[in-house]
Amino acid sequence: MEAFTTHTGTAVPLRRSNVDTDQIIPAVWLKQVSRTGFEKGLFAAWREDPAFVLNNPVYQGASVLLAGPDFGTGSSREHAVWALQQYGFRVVIAARFGDIFRNNSTKMGLLPVVLDAKVVEELQAAAEADPTAEITVDLVERQVRLGESAWSFEIDDYTRWRLLEGLDDIGLTLRHADDIATYENGRQPWLPTTV
Amino acid sequence: MITRGKRRKEALKTMGRTLAEKVWEQHVVRRAEGEPDLLFIDLHLIHEVTSPQAFDGLRLADRKVRRPDLTIATEDHNVPTVLGPISDPVSRAQVETLRKNAAEFGLRLHPMGDAGQGVVHIIGPQFGLTQPGMTIVCGDSHTSTHGAFGGIAFGIGTSEVEHVLATQTLPAYRPKTMAIEVSGALPYGVTAKDLILAIIAKIGTGGGQGYIVEYRGEAIRNLSMEGRMTVCNMSIEAGARAGMIAPDETTFAYLKGRPHAPEGPAWDEAVAYWRTLRTDEDAVFDQVVEIDASTLTPFVTWGTNPGQGAPLAASVPAPEEFADPVERSAAERALEYMGLTAGTPLRDVEVDTVFVGSCTNGRLEDLRAAADILRGRTVKTRTLIVPGSMLVKLEAEREGLDEVFRAAGAEWREAGCSMCLGMNPDTLAPGERSASTSNRNFEGRQGKGGRTHLVSPQVAAATAVTGKLTAPADL
Ligand code: SF4
Numbered sequence: 001m002e003a004f005t006t007h008t009g010t011a012v013p014l015r016r017s018n019v020d021t022d023q024i025i026p027a028v029w030l031k032q033v034s035r036t037g038f039e040k041g042l043f044a045a046w047r048e049d050p051a052f053v054l055n056n057p058v059y060q061g062a063s064v065l066l067a068g069p070d071f072g073t074g075s076s077r078e079h080a081v082w083a084l085q086q087y088g089f090r091v092v093i094a095a096r097f098g099d100i101f102r103n104n105s106t107k108m109g110l111l112p113v114v115l116d117a118k119v120v121e122e123l124q125a126a127a128e129a130d131p132t133a134e135i136t137v138d139l140v141e142r143q144v145r146l147g148e149s150a151w152s153f154e155i156d157d158y159t160r161w162r163l164l165e166g167l168d169d170i171g172l173t174l175r176h177a178d179d180i181a182t183y184e185n186g187r188q189p190w191l192p193t194t195v
Numbered sequence: 196m197i198t199r200g201k202r203r204k205e206a207l208k209t210m211g212r213t214l215a216e217k218v219w220e221q222h223v224v225r226r227a228e229g230e231p232d233l234l235f236i237d238l239h240l241i242h243e244v245t246s247p248q249a250f251d252g253l254r255l256a257d258r259k260v261r262r263p264d265l266t267i268a269t270e271d272h273n274v275p276t277v278l279g280p281i282s283d284p285v286s287r288a289q290v291e292t293l294r295k296n297a298a299e300f301g302l303r304l305h306p307m308g309d310a311g312q313g314v315v316h317i318i319g320p321q322f323g324l325t326q327p328g329m330t331i332v333c334g335d336s337h338t339s340t341h342g343a344f345g346g347i348a349f350g351i352g353t354s355e356v357e358h359v360l361a362t363q364t365l366p367a368y369r370p371k372t373m374a375i376e377v378s379g380a381l382p383y384g385v386t387a388k389d390l391i392l393a394i395i396a397k398i399g400t401g402g403g404q405g406y407i408v409e410y411r412g413e414a415i416r417n418l419s420m421e422g423r424m425t426v427c428n429m430s431i432e433a434g435a436r437a438g439m440i441a442p443d444e445t446t447f448a449y450l451k452g453r454p455h456a457p458e459g460p461a462w463d464e465a466v467a468y469w470r471t472l473r474t475d476e477d478a479v480f481d482q483v484v485e486i487d488a489s490t491l492t493p494f495v496t497w498g499t500n501p502g503q504g505a506p507l508a509a510s511v512p513a514p515e516e517f518a519d520p521v522e523r524s525a526a527e528r529a530l531e532y533m534g535l536t537a538g539t540p541l542r543d544v545e546v547d548t549v550f551v552g553s554c555t556n557g558r559l560e561d562l563r564a565a566a567d568i569l570r571g572r573t574v575k576t577r578t579l580i581v582p583g584s585m586l587v588k589l590e591a592e593r594e595g596l597d598e599v600f601r602a603a604g605a606e607w608r609e610a611g612c613s614m615c616l617g618m619n620p621d622t623l624a625p626g627e628r629s630a631s632t633s634n635r636n637f638e639g640r641q642g643k644g645g646r647t648h649l650v651s652p653q654v655a656a657a658t659a660v661t662g663k664l665t666a667p668a669d670l
Contacts, residue, residue, distance in 0.1 A: 032289075078245070099370075107352065170357065180363065189461070191237060195263075
């Protein structure tokens with residue numbers, strides 16, 4: 001996983017609530033067995049509309065997505081995270097996230113930032129007024145900054161540490177292989193196996 | 196809704212525990228200050244869509260599957276529901292990749308055509324692999340289905356699939372607990388599907404975020420296992436990663452004699468343990484939601500998320516009815532996408548296609564309910580009846596349900612996810628409208644531009660007969 005410390009970039013306002021992962025990447029794109037090329041499927045249906053915000057050339061190169069509440073609900077497809085990252089996003093800011101999407105994001109180093117709905121709207125308005133305005137998302141300080149303003153966000157210490165260091169979970173867990181073995185030895189004998 | 200978070204913390208030491216807390220504690224491999232718990236996973240279900248990149252990850256790091264004996268794979272999302280090979284080369288490659296991976300890592304796989312094949316959430320319970328008190332994961336958000344047996348079951352992404360393959364554990368923080376208390380009895384003709392759609396409409400698609408939901412109360416106790424699975428299946432549509440129901444005699448009766456259920460003295464031992472899996476009288480939930488089942492009627496969705504639903508007897512709502520500006524603009528967008536006008540009675544909405552199937556409503560009981568309505572009648576619309584697994588298909592055919600469906604003019608298909616999502620040949624054309632027993636009415640979910648109304652199997656069948664959204668009582 002790519003480490004995340006602090007990121008500064010321009011932002012796209014996506015003024016829609018309840019953006020489910022089927023919208024972020026429609027099912028036909030999930031047939032790929034590789035991990036690359038998903039940026040083409042990002043918001044595929046919506047991008048066919050020339051008026052869709054991502055098609056507006058002023059937002060080219062933006063790396064912060066300012067989304068409406070309940071972003072990433074629905075399907076567990078991690079492809080949604082891959083599509084956002086491969087398109088160039090490093091951060092998604094929203095008032096609420098789907099639980100599985102948020103989890104998947106932190107596994108991949110896409111930072112999901114929860115801010116109050118009013119603040120997200122303020123940021124959206126700022127990005128609409130000036131698409132070149134740069135937003136800084138500072139994981140070290142747990143802070144989002146725009147111009148003179150700054151807002152704090154919450155993230156648990158463990159996830160923050162993992163993201164700052166770019167650590168992969170599996171490696172961390174395998175340090176506790178002995179604990180897993182001990183647990184396995186104590187499991188009820190009648191629990192089912194698939195063999 | 197009553198929030199009791201603070202009180203809970205203060206009282207924790209003396210209080211009893213909820214079902215979710217009991218199952219969680221039973222699975223903690225390692226707990227350390229400031230870290231998520233490391234949780235043991237009792238069963239890992241795999242399908243072709245969310246696993247290929249996870250197996251690639253294992254290969255890259257030269258890792259093995261730690262517990263092939265706690266892992267099972269099937270092919271469901273891409274499979275066509277008519278006999279014959281997969282014609283789409285990309286879908287076929289994905290299914291073939293799963294076969295290669297299962298062979299390489301030594302995993303049990305139920306491929307297309309196999310008697311054990313079916314939708315991943317149908318086959319686990321059917322084999323008796325889903326049991327009370329277990330932790331179950333799958334790279335699929337409807338894994339919450341398995342919570343109907345009283346375990347903690349939740350969907351994971353591909354990174355976590357790889358993590359479970361490699362370690363049989365997952366690091367996770369314990370979600371908060373929510374009780375959804377469903378008092379009273381469901382009126383005649385009102386189903387588990389109507390109940391869960393009404394619950395989602397009440398708490399919203401984000402209402403369950405951060406929670407494990409325990410469904411409780413008289414109406415839940417009276418549901419069959421099939422009905423309980425329908426309810427738990429859609430927990431994720433309310434934002435909750437997991438939903439669960441305490442095991443009881445209904446659960447034990449369903450499990451007894453299934454291929455992977457314990458036998459002999461082990462059965463008695465297991466049942467004795469399973470009986471302890473209930474929320475203590477004095478346990479406190481972080482949140483409690485109450486619903487009176489006796490007031491419910493058949494429920495349908497009118498919008499583009501499962502929370503946008505209403506009683507079938509109602510009309511398409513006007514966006515102005517929503518006080519919250521976010522909900523109002525979501526309703527506006529939804530009506531536009533759905534091609535609906537505010538004020539239209541939902542009963543006047545004409546559909547092109549009816550779909551009965553999916554992990555929500557693709558079990559034998561669902562097919563029986565649809566057959567009861569279609570018996571001796573003729574369908575007016577294209578009607579797809581898709582069993583959730585090959586075993587469900589076999590059982591339905593043994594009862595002659597396939598004959599009922601064919602005689603009514605419906606199509607009787609092979610097992611798979613089918614029209615639940617647009618990954619296989621069963622899709623809606625742009626602008627087409629369906630009444631569907633599946634779980635998601637998202638834009639384009641059943642095919643680009645398709646419009647979905649979520650309904651129960653009974654409403655689906657009645658709708659097939661009239662061509663408009665219809666409750667069985669109106670036939
Ligand atoms: S039936 Fe639908 S919801 Fe269930 S696993 Fe298949 S695609 Fe997912």
